[in-house]
Amino acid sequence: MILHTHSTGSGEPLVLIHGLFGSYENLASIARALSDQWQIISIDLPNHGQSPHQDQMDYPGMVADLAETLDSLQLTKVAILGHSLGGKLAMAFALTYPQRVTELIVADIAPVSYPRSHQSVFAGLNAVDLANISSRADADKQLAEHITEPGVRQFLLKSLQKSGDGFNWRFNLSALEHCYDTLLSATEFDSKYSGPVLFIKGAESDYILPQHRPQILRYFPAAEAKIINGTGHWLHAEKPVAFTKLVRDFLLSQHTKK
Template sequence: MLRRFPRAPAPTGGLSVRPPLVAAARSVVTAVPLAHVEVPGREDRLPLVMLHGLFGNHGNFHTVAKALVSRGSGKVLTMDARNHGSSPHSPLMTYEAMSLDVQHLLTRLGITKCIVLGHSMGGKTAMTLALQRPDLVERLISVDISPVTTALVSEFSTYISAMKSVRIPDGLSRSAARQLADDQLSPVVQLPHLRHFLLTNLVEVEGRYTWRLNLEAISHHLTDIMNFPVFHKPYLGPALFLGGSKSPYMSSKDYPEIQRLFPKADIQYIEGAGHIVHQEKFAEFITAVSKFLLPPEC
């Protein structure tokens, strides 16, 4: 079940001032070649680019991609952000950098126009891409995140510290290694489904278990990841902000800034969903996204 909110009126007062980006964000940004997977879809429709959230990888959207293609979408590209999954590591972890990575991948693939969908960190990357390159983005879907500061730096910092402290001896089977890591994370990361999500990043490399995430870079740039870059010119294309009704990441206090930067935004909530909307309410999520993606005659 969806709750739709009317578009917020244009703000009449001053906007809150966000903290400035750290110095690294102002340095020269070099793109990294992103690992990606393509799910073939209709050739007569624009490709859909899907961007995962913090601690995630391209596999988070694999089932979603297949479902959207079955409903008639264009081909779907899922990709690993820098410092995540199989993509290269880099000391820089800002939205400008992550947006540039996506731009370079699309250029390499010959894609000049696309639809972009992102969840959480991926949503902020998608918004950055749309604001930087409106010529490249035909429409935007942001899943359970707004273009404002996310005030949970300490929580994510705690998760990173817990992951860094995990110790696994060599020679264990994968199942034994995961169980040991789960046991070591559980005092800090108490929700089983969250530990399971973090453990998808545990990989074996030459007989030793390690995290495929670049925890150092992510930790160093947590403030950048929780913030959002400052933009003054809005994105004028269609935009869907799709949140979970039980999630704290997208609330009515964000509406003025959403409206300022995305004046054509449609704000919807899926009832009963938390932050991982696409997993918790899969059918409702696919229906909402499909309606936004496909032309009215479809």
């Protein structure tokens, strides 16, 4: 399955992959900042944004979709930056097709299994009466009964679109809920990716922890890590300038070694 992409800039290709419930637009500020030196290919994950919907969603399938998408763009080798769920896909792709990845950047996620943490989000999304709301404000009120953080609600509402006389979610809510445990899981690989890898952690986030280090180095022996102070899981949105500088410096440092 070919995924929806948005391309900007020119130079060596850098693929950007967003996280759960998002779209390629979540990394738009990073894309704009880096498009002066790289060709940025922003991806909509399956069941997100403008990419096709399907009932099943797992890492082998998403890796195959990403490979088919890159083939359709005639891109044989790319650098990849992924945040959260997008970071897990980026890691799985690099471990499946190490020869196709020049550099790997993983934003605030590790190659491990995670506990359920989106129950209130699913409850809020399912509570929105799409057939009978007349505005995003109506949807926000219904979300607020389950999701107290305004920023989380605003993020989710970016994927609410008007369709005909009503509204719908751009993401495939039923499939995401059905496949949620699979997306939280850690896919086991027998391979390693020995190329350059940068993990970027939000200092206030618990998605990358010291106990994850052995698993990270098992798969990515050349991995290095940077921490952005004053940020949580949404580090690229909270401090985009600092985040972009880390990405730029890492990619340029690898370029000088070639």
